[in-house]
Amino acid sequence: MGNYYQEDIECASQEQIRTWQNERLVKQVKYVYDNVPYYRTRMKNKGVEPEDIKSVEDLHKLPFLTKDDLRDAYPYGLMARPLSDCVRIQSTSGTTGRRVVAFYTQHDIDLWDECCARAIMAAGGTKDDVVHVCYGYGLFTGGPGLNGGSHKVGSLTLPMSSGNTDRQIQFMTDLGSTILCCTPSYAAYLGEAIHERGVQDKIKLKAGIFGAEAWTEEMRRDIEKTLGIKAYDIYGLTEISGPGVSFECSEQTGMHINEDHFIAEIIDPATGEVLPEGEKGELVFTCITKEAFPLLRYRTRDICVLSRKKCSCGRTHVKMSKPMGRSDDMLIVKGVNVFPSQIETVLINQGFAANYQIIVSREKNSDSIEVQVELTPAMAADATFDKELTRKKLVSGLKDMLGILAEVTLVEPKSITRSEGKAVRVIDKRNLYQG
Numbered sequence: 001m002g003n004y005y006q007e008d009i010e011c012a013s014q015e016q017i018r019t020w021q022n023e024r025l026v027k028q029v030k031y032v033y034d035n036v037p038y039y040r041t042r043m044k045n046k047g048v049e050p051e052d053i054k055s056v057e058d059l060h061k062l063p064f065l066t067k068d069d070l071r072d073a074y075p076y077g078l079m080a081r082p083l084s085d086c087v088r089i090q091s092t093s094g095t096t097g098r099r100v101v102a103f104y105t106q107h108d109i110d111l112w113d114e115c116c117a118r119a120i121m122a123a124g125g126t127k128d129d130v131v132h133v134c135y136g137y138g139l140f141t142g143g144p145g146l147n148g149g150s151h152k153v154g155s156l157t158l159p160m161s162s163g164n165t166d167r168q169i170q171f172m173t174d175l176g177s178t179i180l181c182c183t184p185s186y187a188a189y190l191g192e193a194i195h196e197r198g199v200q201d202k203i204k205l206k207a208g209i210f211g212a213e214a215w216t217e218e219m220r221r222d223i224e225k226t227l228g229i230k231a232y233d234i235y236g237l238t239e240i241s242g243p244g245v246s247f248e249c250s251e252q253t254g255m256h257i258n259e260d261h262f263i264a265e266i267i268d269p270a271t272g273e274v275l276p277e278g279e280k281g282e283l284v285f286t287c288i289t290k291e292a293f294p295l296l297r298y299r300t301r302d303i304c305v306l307s308r309k310k311c312s313c314g315r316t317h318v319k320m321s322k323p324m325g326r327s328d329d330m331l332i333v334k335g336v337n338v339f340p341s342q343i344e345t346v347l348i349n350q351g352f353a354a355n356y357q358i359i360v361s362r363e364k365n366s367d368s369i370e371v372q373v374e375l376t377p378a379m380a381a382d383a384t385f386d387k388e389l390t391r392k393k394l395v396s397g398l399k400d401m402l403g404i405l406a407e408v409t410l411v412e413p414k415s416i417t418r419s420e421g422k423a424v425r426v427i428d429k430r431n432l433y434q435g
C-alpha cells in the first residue's frame with residue numbers, strides 16, 4: 001500500500017461510499033432547490049420535487065445542466081450562496097462563447113485543494129517534494145488548484161505559472177523540482193528544451209501530473225522517456241471545481257473520481273439515457289459537497305467509460321478512462337467521426353512527436369482534412385531520410401485509423417507554434433457552428 005493522503009475515504013468500501021453519496025445527494029438537492037431559482041424552475045418543469053430524490057438510484061429523475069445553461073445564467077444565476085460568502089472566482093477561457101465563471105466559498109476551496117492533494121499523493125508526492133507548477137495561474141484553474149493541493153501535502157511549491165521556458169528550466173535545476181505539473185503538450189515541449197540545452201542530468205524530476213487536454217498513451221510514453229519520469233493523468237473542469245475531480249494512481253489505467261464529492265454517470269449523448277457501467281458515453285457530474293456553485297447533473301461533453309474493477313493501488317473510487325474525445329469538439333469530416341487523439345496515435349506510432357495541427361476545410365460542399373506534422377530534429381538532420389516515403393506511410397496509417405483520406409504535410413521542426421497552455425490541435429475553417 002502506498003502513502004495515502006486519506007486512506008479511510010479513498011479506500012472505503014463501495015457500500016460506505018454509496019451511503020455517503022445517498023446522504024449527501026438528498027441534502028444537496030434540497031439545498032439547491034431552496035437556493036438556486038434557475039434549477040428549481042428546471043426541476044418543476046420536469047415535475048420533480050426534492051422529496052422524489054431519496055438516493056443515487058433517483059438521480060436520473062433530475063434535469064441536466066449544460067454549458068448553455070451556464071451561459072444563460074451568467075454570471076450569478078446558478079449560485080447557491082450570496083457573493084459575500086464567496087472568496088474566489090475562476091473562469092474558463094471562453095474561446096467558444098461567453099465565459100463560464102465559477103464561484104467558491106472557503107469550504108469549496110478547501111475541498112478542491114484536498115482533491116488536488118490526493119492527486120499529488122497518488123503520484124508519489126510527500127512533504128519532501130518540490131512541486132513545480134507551470135499550469136497557468138489566474139482565472140484558469142490549473143495553477144491555483146495544484147498550488148493548493150501541494151500546500152495541503154506540505155510540499156515546497158514553486159508557483160511558476162506558464163511561459164518563459166528558460167526560467168522554468170533554471171528553477172527546475174537550481175531548486176531540484178521533483179514533481180512537474182503542467183499540460184502534457186507543455187511537458188513534451190519542456191522535455192525537448194531540456195535536451196536541447198543538454199541539462200537532462202541536472203533534472204531531478206521523478207513524476208509529472210499532466211492534464212487539462214487530451215493526450216494519448218503514446219504521448220505518455222514519449223514524455224516519460226524524455227523527462228525520465230512517471231507521468232500521471234489528472235482531469236477536471238472549471239464548472240465542477242477544476243483539476244482533481246479525478247486523478248491517476250500508480251496503476252495508470254484510468255483516473256479515480258473523488259466519489260465522496262462528485263457522483264459520476266455515463267449517458268448516451270443523443271438521448272440522455274443513463275448507460276450501464278462499462279459503456280462509452282458522455283460523463284455527467286453531480287456535486288454533492290459544494291456550497292457556492294453546486295451543479296447537479298452537469299453534462300461535461302467528455303466521452304469516456306467508467307470502471308469499478310479492483311485497483312492494485314487499493315483505492316476503491318470508480319475510475320474513468322481518459323476522455324476519448326468531446327461530444328462537441330469531435331470532428332465530423334466527410335461524415336466520419338474523427339478524434340484528434342486517433343491522429344496523434346498514428347503519428348507517435350510512426351516515430352513523430354505530438355507536434356501537429358489538423359486543418360479541416362470545405363470547398364464546394366466537400367470536406368478535406370490536412371495534418372501538418374513536424375519532422376523530428378533527428379529526421380531533419382538525417383541525409384538519408386526519405387521524406388516522401390514517410391509521408392505516404394503516414395497517409396496510409398491515417399487512412400487505416402480514420403477510414404478517410406487525410407492529406408499529410410511534413411513541416412520543419414519547431415515550425416508549429418508551441419502552446420504554454422492547452423495545445424491548439426484543430427483549425428476548422430468550415431465555421432460550421434456559427435449563428
Ligand code: DLL
Nearest residue numbers: 092142211212213214234235236237238242243323
Ligand atoms: O482544464 C482543469 C484542469 C486543469 C484539469 C489542470 C487538469 C489539469 P477547463 O479549462 O474548464 O478545466 O477545461 C475542462 O478540459 O471538460 C476536458 O474536455 C478537458 N480536460 C481536462 N483534463 C483532461 C484530461 C481544466 N486529463 C475540459 N484529459 C474538460 C483530457 C481533459 N481532457
